[in-house]
Structure formats: C-alpha cells, structure tokens
Amino acid sequence: MHSHENPARSMPDIALHGQPHHAGVLDWVGMDGIAAPVAFDGGDGVQRAPAEVGVFVNLLRPDRRGIHMSRLYLLVDECLSTRTLDAPMLEDLLRACLASQQDLADRARIRLRFDYLLRRPALRSGHSGWRAYPVWLDAHLDGEGFRLELGTEVLYASTCPASAALARQLIQEQFARDFPPGRPLQREAVLAWLGGENGIVATPHAQRSVARIQVRFAEGARLALVALIDRAEQALGTPVQTAVKREDEQAFARANGANLMFCEDAARRLQQALESDAAIVDFRLRLEHQESLHAHDAVAYASKGMSAPDEA
Template sequence: MIDVQSRKDHRGIALDHVGVAGLRYPIVVLDQAHGKQKTVAEITMSVNLPHHFKGTHMSRFVEVLNHYHGEITIRTLPKLLHTLRSKLNAESARVKLTFPYFLERKAPQSHAGGLMDFECQFVGEMRGETLDFILGVKVPVTSLCPCSKEISDYGAHNQRGILFIEVRTTLEESGQPRMIWIEELIAVAESSASSPVYPVLKRPDERHVTMQAYDNPVFVEDMARNAAVQLQQDPRIAWFRIHAENFESIHNHSAFASLEQWAKPD
C-alpha cells in the first residue's frame, strides 16, 4: 500500500519529537520486596523526525511497547529505546512512563496494614548511543512548622506535603545506569519530613505520629535540604532534582522549595 508518511516534505523543518501520548498500558516494574509488581502506566513515546519525512508511523510505537511491557525497568529501557530508533529510522527516541507503585505499610503501633500508592516516573532518552535515564518518585509526607511550635503556647500547625525526587544514576562499566530502587527514594523523602504518611492509623498510631511530627519540626526548605544531604552521600547518584511542597493548613496557598544538583567530582 502507499506509504504517505515516508513521502518527501519540502518545508525543510525537522521536528524534535513526534509520537503518541496519553497511552494507558499494563506494565511490570521491579519490586524490591517481591521481585516484580504489575501496574498501569500512562505513557508518552516519541522520536525525532528529519526535515525530509512527512510523518512517522504511529502504530509502531505501540508495537514496540507490546514487545517490552513484560518488564519496563532501567535494565530494559535501553533496549526499548534502541528498538524505537531502529523501527522508526530515527536518530533519537524518548519514553516517559507515569505509574502508581504500591507498598504495604504497617501502622507504627498497632501494625494495622494497608497499601500506599506512590506516583512514579521513568523517563528515558537515547540520542545516538548516549542514554539518559531519570527515575522520579512523588512521596506524601507530614510536616510540622518550627515557627508555629516556637511561638505558640501550645500545639503547632502541621500539614500534608509532597517530596518529588528525581535522580540520574552513575554508569556501570557496561555503560548502563546503576540500579536504585523506588523504595530507596521513598525512604529518603519520608526521613526528610516530620513524619511519614500511613494508609491506616488506629488511635495509638495517631498519637504516635502526632508526637513524632511535633518532635521533628521542619520547614519546606528543611525537607528539600534534608533530602539533598542524603542524595549527595550516595555514590550511585550523578544528578538529582528535588521539589518539596507543603499544602499549607493555615493559608490558601502552598509553600515550596526546590533544587537541582550534579554530583560533585571526586
């Protein structure tokens, strides 16, 4: 049949990204405790389009995804990107996946269990043979205001917030990015705040987390810096970006702090 997409385009304009977006697809990701976890991702996939091609073949994106959906991780994403470039005759390819990741959490005193969901991202891009991979996790936390605690006769205002941590890892001798677990970034975020968030809390648990937060007051700036200190000390991490945000309980706005940093050379 006639291949309209491969016809010549005479406008002389190359496109950085063409592809598909908003694609929901079941995938399997690595789970530190259980090996693997099934979830559903919203996916954006794209390649560059040289100036002389009229269009790309959109159906090939889904065909490639179907081949790799049994595991999409730092281990398989380079192969997926390489296949995209090959199938679509492109110089570069990019994939972004956003998906919920579930962990079982037990309350600190009663040990009542429940599932917590964390919004995660994989972003992979290949230009030539150069691979770029970013892992991102949004973690809900509790923060208690140090100023409120200091100036109040009793109590202090607290609120729920989020820490969004993104990392690039250093490379192994093979050239592949080093492994870092989603669970490890969640632990960094939760330990940087006043208290973690739990899916189930009984009265003894609520008492515990309330006092835990009161004993660990942090500004949003503290949360960002606390997380940065931990990431700076991890030799696997080459770059990180942190966005901390508090959904203020006494204001009609949020407060945030952010930073981006490459690892310091040895």
C-alpha cells in the same frame, strides 16, 4: 485463476511524501497516553501495574512528512508485555525505536507513569496498610548515549516551627495567668492543666506536604525505588500513615513535634539524604508545603546537577 495481491503492498503511505511548503526538522514526534502493562521490581519483588506511556523520536528529514508511528506502538506493546521494566530493557527498546525509523531520526525518548504499591506498617499498633506511590521513568537515547531518570512522590506532614513557637508563647502566657506568682504549685493541678483544653490554648499549624523526587542512578545500579522511598521518609520523619489506631495517632503527633520544619528544612534534609547515597549520581527535588495558614503554598527546590525544572 485470479492473482491475490497483498493489499499492504498497494496501500499508499502519505507519510513518505514531503510537503515542500511546510518543510522543517521537528524536535519530537510520537504518541502519548498509550495504555500498557508493566512489570517492575522496585526492590521487593516484581509488581504488575497498568501504565501510561509516551514514546517519541525526532524527525530529521524535512523532506518527509511523518514518522512510522505504528512501528513505535508495536515495539512498545511487545517489549512492555514480555519483559520486566529496567534500564537495559528501556535502552533496547529505544534502540529498536530508532532502528524502526530508518534514517528519519537519531534521538528517541520514552516516558512511563504508573503506581507502585507498598505495604507500610503503623507506628505503634502493629497494623499495616497499602500506600500507592506514583512512579515515572524518563529515558533518552541520543548521540551522548542512554540516560534514565526515575521519579516518585512522598507525602508527609510538616509542622511550622514559627507557628509552634507562637503557640508555646500563648501557652506560657496562659500558664502565668492560671498560676500567678506567689501561689504554691501543686503537681496534680499542673498535670490537670496540661491535660485540659483550658491550658493548651494554641496549637501550631501543620499541613500535608509533597516531596517530588527525581533521581539518576549510577550505571549498572538497580532502580531501587523502595530504598529511595524509605530513605526519603526516614529523612523527613513524618510520612503520612495508612492504618491508624489511637496509639499510632499519638506517635504521629510526637513525630511531628520532633520534626518541626519549614519547606527549606525539608529540602535540605532530603538533599543530604540523597547526597549520601552512592548509587544516586544526580537528583532534582521539589518540596511543597500545602499551607493551612495561607491560601498559597510554600515551595523549595534542590538539585545536585540536574537542570532546574521549568517552573522554578
């Protein structure tokens, strides 16, 4: 009889062998761009979505050539395929990642990116449509404990206050020319002038804008994504729309007129809204107004305690 040796027992593992001429401790080693399904409840029920995942550990041992990457992949695959995404699950996953590396690492990190769909109502017409909000989760486990940050982006319109003032000045000047002093004003004539293209000779410039929001929730708090998005859109006042009929477009124009803002104004509005939320212990904001006047963008940052982003 022939003995059947387990082939895995005899396969060489080069990662276990050191390279004395290239020894060194590495900050992070792992995989990025892993495709995986996620089940996530942002506050309105569990949604399933495809995600991109990055998972990493440090490499403490300069005498070891590499880590056990396949173990990380299998743990990510099993956990994300069977459990709903939340803080306890991510902490369990990171602890399992560290345990899988034996004595090679003492820090672990996982990052996930996916889209979350929300149905948003129109402003007046009663219609509604879907918006896809990008979501990212960044979780760390090290000697200081477990930390988790959640991020998303909100799109909104921003109308420039300076441009609005300049447009109003031009309209005043046109009115003075069309209705000179000494001539009686007829209500019907003024109404017709206001409703015609010859009267409203200038409009302020507006642009699509992006609020990038990253928060850290209090320990034990739910990852309340929907509430975070709602709070941000209410603070800004002019979130982009989905289904739009004429009455919705008119209501959106009114909202823009009532919410004139520089990027600094938008940042402060959002800053105050998040500071008033007891469930959010820390945050970092990036507000970008994608200029229609300039070829460059206007950008503002704000934070509570998180370190400023690299690009600031």
